Amino acid sequence: MWTVVGTYSPVNVVDWLVPGRNLFLALQVLGVACFIYIVSKRMVPLLRAQADPRFNRPLTRLGRVFKFWLGQWKHPRYRFAGTLHIVIFTGFLLLAARAFSVLIVGVSPTFVMPGLSGRFGPVYETLTDYSATIVFLCMVVAAVRRLVFKPVRYAVPAKYGKGHTTDAIFLLGLIALLMAADSLFSASRFAGLAQAGQSAESPAFLSLPWMIEIAIASMPRTALWGLNVGAYLVHAITFYFLLCYRPFGIQFHVETSLFSIYFSKLEKGTVKPVRWDVSDDHLDQVKSFGVKTFEDFTWKHILDFYSCADCGRCADNCPSNAVGRPLAPRFLTIKARDYVFKHYPVLGKPNSGNPLVGNLYSEDEIWSCTTCGACEEECPLLVEYIDKIVDLRRGMIDDGNVPQSLQKPLKALESRGNPYGKMEKKRGDWAKIPALQTTGPVKVLDAKNGADTLYFVDSITSYDDRMQSIGRATARILSGLGKNFGILGAAEKDSGHEVRRFGEEMLFQSLREHNGEAIKESGVTRIVTSDPHAYNALKHDYKDLPPVEHISQVLASEARAGNLRFNSVEQWLENKDRVYTYHDPCYLGRHNQVYDDPRDVLDSIPGLKRVEMQRSRDRSFCCGGGGLMLFYEPKEEQRMGVVRVHMAAEAGANVIVTACPFCMVNVEDAIKVAGLEGKMSVVDLTEVVDQHMVREVREKDVTTEKLELTNIGG
Numbered sequence: 106m107w108t109v110v111g112t113y114s115p116v117n118v119v120d121w122l123v124p125g126r127n128l129f130l131a132l133q134v135l136g137v138a139c140f141i142y143i144v145s146k147r148m149v150p151l152l153r154a155q156a157d158p159r160f161n162r163p164l165t166r167l168g169r170v171f172k173f174w175l176g177q178w179k180h181p182r183y184r185f186a187g188t189l190h191i192v193i194f195t196g197f198l199l200l201a202a203r204a205f206s207v208l209i210v211g212v213s214p215t216f217v218m219p220g221l222s223g224r225f226g227p228v229y230e231t232l233t234d235y236s237a238t239i240v241f242l243c244m245v246v247a248a249v250r251r252l253v254f255k256p257v258r259y260a261v262p263a264k265y266g267k268g269h270t271t272d273a274i275f276l277l278g279l280i281a282l283l284m285a286a287d288s289l290f291s292a293s294r295f296a297g298l299a300q301a302g303q304s305a306e307s308p309a310f311l312s313l314p315w316m317i318e319i320a321i322a323s324m325p326r327t328a329l330w331g332l333n334v335g336a337y338l339v340h341a342i343t344f345y346f347l348l349c350y351r352p353f354g355i356q357f358h359v360e361t362s363l364f365s366i367y368f369s370k371l372e373k374g375t376v377k378p379v380r381w382d383v384s385d386d387h388l389d390q391v392k393s394f395g396v397k398t399f400e401d402f403t404w405k406h407i408l409d410f411y412s413c414a415d416c417g418r419c420a421d422n423c424p425s426n427a428v429g430r431p432l433a434p435r436f437l438t439i440k441a442r443d444y445v446f447k448h449y450p451v452l453g454k455p456n457s458g459n460p461l462v463g464n465l466y467s468e469d470e471i472w473s474c475t476t477c478g479a480c481e482e483e484c485p486l487l488v489e490y491i492d493k494i495v496d497l498r499r500g501m502i503d504d505g506n507v508p509q510s511l512q513k514p515l516k517a518l519e520s521r522g523n524p525y526g527k528m529e530k531k532r533g534d535w536a537k538i539p540a541l542q543t544t545g546p547v548k549v550l551d552a553k554n555g556a557d558t559l560y561f562v563d564s565i566t567s568y569d570d571r572m573q574s575i576g577r578a579t580a581r582i583l584s585g586l587g588k589n590f591g592i593l594g595a596a597e598k599d600s601g602h603e604v605r606r607f608g609e610e611m612l613f614q615s616l617r618e619h620n621g622e623a624i625k626e627s628g629v630t631r632i633v634t635s636d637p638h639a640y641n642a643l644k645h646d647y648k649d650l651p652p653v654e655h656i657s658q659v660l661a662s663e664a665r666a667g668n669l670r671f672n673s674v675e676q677w678l679e680n681k682d683r684v685y686t687y688h689d690p691c692y693l694g695r696h697n698q699v700y701d702d703p704r705d706v707l708d709s710i711p712g713l714k715r716v717e718m719q720r721s722r723d724r725s726f727c728c729g730g731g732g733l734m735l736f737y738e739p740k741e742e743q744r745m746g747v748v749r750v751h752m753a754a755e756a757g758a759n760v761i762v763t764a765c766p767f768c769m770v771n772v773e774d775a776i777k778v779a780g781l782e783g784k785m786s787v788v789d790l791t792e793v794v795d796q797h798m799v800r801e802v803r804e805k806d807v808t809t810e811k812l813e814l815t816n817i818g819g
């Protein structure tokens with residue numbers, strides 16, 4: 106039994122070895138000191154990490170904090186879990202001032218949080234009574250969901266370690282306990298004051314404190330005061346335990362996610378340089394490329410490891426994970442976080458510097474990524490993956506660790522400027538075939554032959570027999586639109602987009618230098634390409650080039666301006682039963698947000714029936730990897746392209762339209778593997794447009810080209 110003297114507050118407990126005030130003050134000082142110590146230890150790896158300049162554009166960054174952190178922008182993409190998270194997050198925000206008030210009242214009984222002493226005080230009390238109730242209920246719902254419904258995306262396959270359910274339930278339990286203690290503290294205070302005749306107020310109607318107050322109202326006053334002090338102690342201990350426990354697991358994201366979002370990457374489609382603190386011209390001075398040990402990550406990337414909430418959305422949307430490749434982005438992060446916790450202990454000295462690939466990560470895991478960006482698009486906390494994966498690849502390449510199947514294409518790129526090892530002088534041969542003569546030969550730009558627009562073709566469209574039809578269709582369209590354009594022909598080399606993303610930075614830089622000079626010498630004022638990978642490279646990886654557009658953007662703006670008109674699809678008999686669906690190429694959609702233009706172009710063709718696949722736009726499912734992924738043979742249970750073809754069939758489509766030669770290769774191949782030949786076909790947007798556009802100049806030759814194009818779309 107204890108005695109409480111003076112006003113009704115835990116601070117006035119006097120019968121213990123130390124007075125209540127001192128005890129609670131000591132508890133709080135200890136809690137805060139522990140938290141500061143633990144967090145300072147967690148900062149050590151960040152201080153040892155590589156530079157990463159994320160301090161620019163503060164207003165943009167603040168805007169992102171408002172949108173993605175405070176506004177929880179991405180959470181509703183998973184409706185139930187997202188709503189639950191938003192409710193809990195809002196409850197926490199509302200309860201923050203109340204939690205601190207409760208703690209301080211244990212030391213200073215008359216303390217009132219600034220702003221809560223006036224009329225807003227009771228309103229805030231009511232709001233927080235309901236918040237505590239709702240958060241408590243959400244914890245129960247979340248625990249039931251974890252234990253009974255067991256969403257698949259929370260599961261941890263054996264190869265990635267043990268499950269995280271116990272930890273999650275423990276945390277949910279702690280938060281529920283915090284809410285219960287807060288409510289009991291409030292209820293016992295109201296009941297005690299009522300019995301003492303000092304107040305006639307009650308907690309908010311039907312809230313958890315209200316229900317508890319009804320249950321304890323008839324207890325003796327001393328018991329109520331005992332409950333109040335006990336609730337205070339449980340609340341304070343749970344609060345500080347949670348505060349200090351969070352930096353040991355997924356709940357650390359509560360503290361770090363705000364910073365992670367503030368410092369998040371602002372430009373999509375880009376890849377970080379080898380070293381932020383070394384310019385490209387001085388890379389020869391860098392002794393080691395990429396990430397080989399943990400300390401080779403940048404400080405922001407380590408902050409990402411702390412900020413992951415383990416929600417599983419990234420892996421749930423990762424096509425590599427979906428087809429059984431040995432990669433699930435979530436576990437790239439979880440494994441790194443476990444690594445940092447183990448090698449940078451809170452008690453003891455750091456012990457790191459071990460190679461990551463071969464220990465923490467397998468080679469296949471790192472090569473399995475198609476850099477499609479689905480993981481980054483989905484992550485509510487803006488955790489980055491592509492830059493980390495590219496950096497890990499750079500480290501492997503630097504150690505001479507190149508997959509067998511990629512050695513030949515990489516060598517060919519070095520010697521011939523294309524991954525097929527074909528002759529440079531044949532690069533423009535696709536443009537010489539007779540069908541093109543109806544709209545005039547394609548100009549090869551040089552000192553004598555100039556043009557306003559460069560059509561940058563890139564390797565696959567230049568050399569692959571099937572993809573050359575995309576080049577020819579593009580040329581016919583540009584010609585039909587009256588554009589003064591040309592190609593670089595033999596002077597063009599691979600854009601290097603995939604080379605860079607495969608970690609071969611020096612090779613990429615030599616390709617970029619060569620193409621950059623050739624483009625400048627050509628004197629063009631605008632670049633158009635039909636390859637989203639080239640588009641992304643020229644737009645983001647190259648410097649000081651004329652503006653770059655993907656052909657779908659050109660087509661959409663010409664259609665809107667009335668310069669591009671179409672004949673009805675019905676004039677082609679074979680189109681009668683065709684249902685089209687558009688597949689978003691990752692480097693056009695997710696990395697560059699070109700979603701509407703290709704759709705608008707298709708929709709402006711009279712009579713064209715188009716359906717949408719369930720996974721489309723920013724949730725599009727990667728076809729299986731552009732660029733050098735065509736040469737890599739990953740371990741997988743099925744092909745991504747096959748999964749995509751089935752998605753198209755489920756949507757009721759029988760023609761898949763894409764706007765990327767790599768998608769075309771993968772999907773065409775997948776149709777054969779899926780046994781859907783004759784039932785499903787794939788066609789490039791340029792081919793559809795070329796087939797249906799109204800051209801004045803080619804009337805006399807339309808029959809010839811029609812014959813050539815009848816295979817398009819099946």
Ligand code: SF4
Nearest residue numbers: 423474475477478480
């Ligand atoms: S970029 Fe795509 S393939 Fe790579 S980890 Fe992310 S979702 Fe998976």
Ligand code: SF4
Nearest residue numbers: 413414416417419484
């Ligand atoms: S990285 Fe993002 S999406 Fe993936 S588990 Fe972590 S928080 Fe969720």
